[in-house]
Amino acid sequence: MSLSPIFYVLDTNVLIHDPSAIWNFDEHQVVIPMTVLEELDNLKSGRGAVAADCRQAIREIDRILGKATPVDVEQGVPIDRGKQVPTLGTLSVLMTETPQIHRILPEHLNDNKILNAVALLKQQHPAHHVALVTKDINMRLKARACGIDAEDYQTDQLLSDIAHLNKGYIDFGDSFWDHISAVETEQTHGGETFHQIPRSAIEQEVYPNQFFFDAAGFLGRVSRLTDTHIILRHLDRERLMQRETWGLQPRDIFQAMAMDLLLDPDVHLVNLTGSAGSGKTILALAAAIEMTLDTKLFRRIIATRSTQGLDEDIGFLPGTEAEKMEPWLGAITDNLEALHWDDENAAGSIDYVLAKVPLQFKSLNYIRGRSFQHSLILIDESQNLTPHQIKTIVTRSGTGSKVVCLGNLAQIDTPYLSPTSSGLTYLTERFKNFALGGNLQLQGVPRSELAAYAEEHL
Incomplete structure (x- = not known):
């Protein structure tokens, strides 16, 4: 029996740290909250390194989602890795306007909007493991306090010590x-x-x-x-x-x-x-x-x-x-x-x-x-x-x-x-x-x- 794919929800700082991060989750489903896309859009202007990384991350997302329908974008678009590599995993966008009844945190902060959306995703897919991936230690602490699994992005971390x-x-x-x-x-x-x-x-x-x-x-x-x-x-x-x-x-x-x-x-x-x-x-x-x-x-x-x-x-x-x-x-x-x-x-x-x-x-x-x-x-x-x-x-x-x-x-x-x-x-x-x-x-x-x-x- 094969294990169900994991839902990995990426925070903005992960895509700034590594604009190609969406390609590094193998057969699992990568989820980008709408709030993350909005933050990338706000930060993409200028000549700074952060702005350049945001622009590259947006281009990487567009490579996969460019011609997909709204329904496909919500459900997950297969990540095409080229002719030499089999298609593995999917990429989807998570709407972060959580209904009031499902909110576990007030939505005056973008971090809270993301956490509310992840909590709702976890509730809608009880058979799947849902994990928030963020470089922000405090965000991981808040997630765990809300009963959400959270982890650091470690794909480019080659040593534990x-x-x-x-x-x-x-x-x-x-x-x-x-x-x-x-x-x-x-x-x-x-x-x-x-x-x-x-x-x-x-x-x-x-x-x-x-x-x-x-x-x-x-x-x-x-x-x-x-x-x-x-x-x-x-x-x-x-x-x-x-x-x-x-x-x-x-x-x-x-x-x-x-x-x-x-x-x-x-x-x-x-x-x-x-x-x-x-x-x-x-x-x-x-x-x-x-x-x-x-x-x-x-x-x-x-x-x-x-x-x-x-x-x-x-x-x-x-x-x-x-x-x-x-x-x-x-x-x-x-x-x-x-x-x-x-x-x-x-x-x-x-x-x-x-x-x-x-x-x-x-x-x-x-x-x-x-x-x-x-x-x-x-x-x-x-x-x-x-x-x-x-x-x-x-x-x-x-x-x-x-x-x-x-x-x-x-x-x-x-x-x-x-x-x-x-x-x-x-x-x-x-x-x-x-x-x-x-x-x-x-x-x-x-x-x-x-x-x-x-x-x-x-």
């Missing part, structure tokens, strides 16, 4: 070589040393460009993976610690490993996570200037960030796009000052860099639909991006470009995101097997003793 997220390194404690019974070492004509070890020798999951290190001084980076072996590129730990990039030296082994990824032209995507003050932004900026001004690997630096309120507020700030973005990208300019703090003429050094380096501040709104060639794209505060938004930005990377994502998963400002549903977590997990990408979780707070104490005790 960020403790399982790849840190970008494995610390082997006292000695790495104590874990290895067989090894083949080869030295290339370029002077690099590679170690080939059996995969079975490492109990943890191993990914491309992951670092191995121990307390005895060994440091290596995964160069290549086969079905049976791990090929490690041996790194000179002391040389890495003394490496200088635009006047900046790493303060610990984690910053040294991050710098190795940032400066490697063969690594096209770098994700740096870590607590406030761990050095994410200043490392990325120093490497970006080095690769743009000195080695000329890139023609320009595109700096952007996700900040709550940015999409709405930027239009009200005076000036050009660069002038509007400057207040939001203070972290970039602050770190540029820090790089030249000890110069004899700090202001002159900063003006020289800004004059020589094509450093462009871009709003996320202006990145959509563009393609950046031979550019280093620096995305600060990327923990506040949804998986859909992070995809929109990373796919802007053109030929010869590199993307660097910076973020702190403990400081998420977006209302409907959590560490496990953040776009930064999604990107790190999706790209963990990407041979041309790497990520690193920085440790400690080298900014100052005060910052370190505050991070631990506040």
